[in-house]
Amino acid sequence: MSAIRVDAKVVMLGKESVGKTSLVERYVHHRFLVGPYQNTIGAAFVAKPIQVGEKVVTLGIWDTAGSERYEAMSRIYYRGARAAIVCYDLTDSSSFQRARFWVKELQNCEEHCKIYLCGTKSDLIEGDRSLRQIDYHDAQDFADEIGALHFETSSKTGNNVGESHLLLFTEETGVDLGQKKDSCFYSCCHNN
Numbered sequence: 001m002s003a004i005r006v007d008a009k010v011v012m013l014g015k016e017s018v019g020k021t022s023l024v025e026r027y028v029h030h031r032f033l034v035g036p037y038q039n040t041i042g043a044a045f046v047a048k049p050i051q052v053g054e055k056v057v058t059l060g061i062w063d064t065a066g067s068e069r070y071e072a073m074s075r076i077y078y079r080g081a082r083a084a085i086v087c088y089d090l091t092d093s094s095s096f097q098r099a100r101f102w103v104k105e106l107q108n109c110e111e112h113c114k115i116y117l118c119g120t121k122s123d124l125i126e127g128d129r130s131l132r133q134i135d136y137h138d139a140q141d142f143a144d145e146i147g148a149l150h151f152e153t154s155s156k157t158g159n160n161v162g163e164s165h166l167l168l169f170t171e172e173t174g175v176d177l178g179q180k181k182d183s184c185f186y187s188c189c190h191n192n
C-alpha cells in the first residue's frame with residue numbers, strides 16, 4: 001500500500017466541542033452529522049485532494065481532540081503545520097480564551113504556521129442573538145492583532161465553509177495565487 005503524499009499539513013485546534021470535527025466533515029464530506037456528540041480521542045486524520053488550477057494539492061488535515069487531557073498530544077500534531085484553524089464557539093466565551101491559548105502556542109512554537117480564527121455554530125446565534133458570547137468586532141480585532149483571517153461559520157448550514165477559497169503555497173504547488181488578498185493554502189471558510 002502506498003503512503004498518501006500530503007502537500008500541506010493543516011491542524012484543527014480549539015476547546016472540546018467547539019465543532020472542529022463537524023467543520024472537517026462539512027468541508028471534506030459536505031455533510032453535518034446529527035446524533036449524540038462523540039468527542040475525538042487523540043486526533044483524527046483525513047486527506048483532502050483539491051483541484052487548484054491544473055494541479056491537485058492534497059491537504060492532510062489533523063483534527064485534534066479539544067479535551068485538555070489531550071493537550072500534550074495536540075502539540076505533536078501542529079508541528080510542521082502550514083496552517084492552523086483555531087476554532088472557538090460563538091456561544092461559549094471560555095472557548096475564546098482557549099483559542100487565545102492555542103494562538104500563543106503557535107506563535108511561540110510554529111511561527112511559520114498560518115493561523116485562521118474560526119467562530120463556529122453561527123446558525124445558533126442567527127436563531128437567537130442572545131446566545132452570542134463573543135462580539136464579532138472583538139474577535140476581528142484579535143485576528144488583526146495576530147495577523148490572522150477570521151471567519152464565522154456554521155457546519156450545520158454550511159455557511160462560510162467554502163471550498164472555493166482554498167488555497168496554497170505558491171512555492172509548493174507552483175500555482176500562483178499569491179496576489180490574492182486572502183491567499184493562503186487552505187481556508188476552510190470565507191466571509192466574502
Ligand SMILES: Nc1nc2c(ncn2[C@@H]2O[C@H](COP(=O)(O)OP(=O)(O)OP(=O)(O)O)[C@@H](O)[C@H]2O)c(=O)[nH]1
Pocket residue numbers: 014015016017018019020021022023033034036037038039040041064065066067120121122123124153154155156157
Ligand atoms: N448548531 C450547530 N451545532 C454544531 C455545529 N458544529 C458542531 N456542532 C455540534 O457541537 C457538538 C460538538 O461538535 P464536534 O464537531 O464533535 O466538536 P469538536 O470540537 O470536534 O469536539 P472534540 O472532539 O471534543 O474536540 C456536536 O453536538 C455537534 O453537532 C454547528 O455549526 N452548528
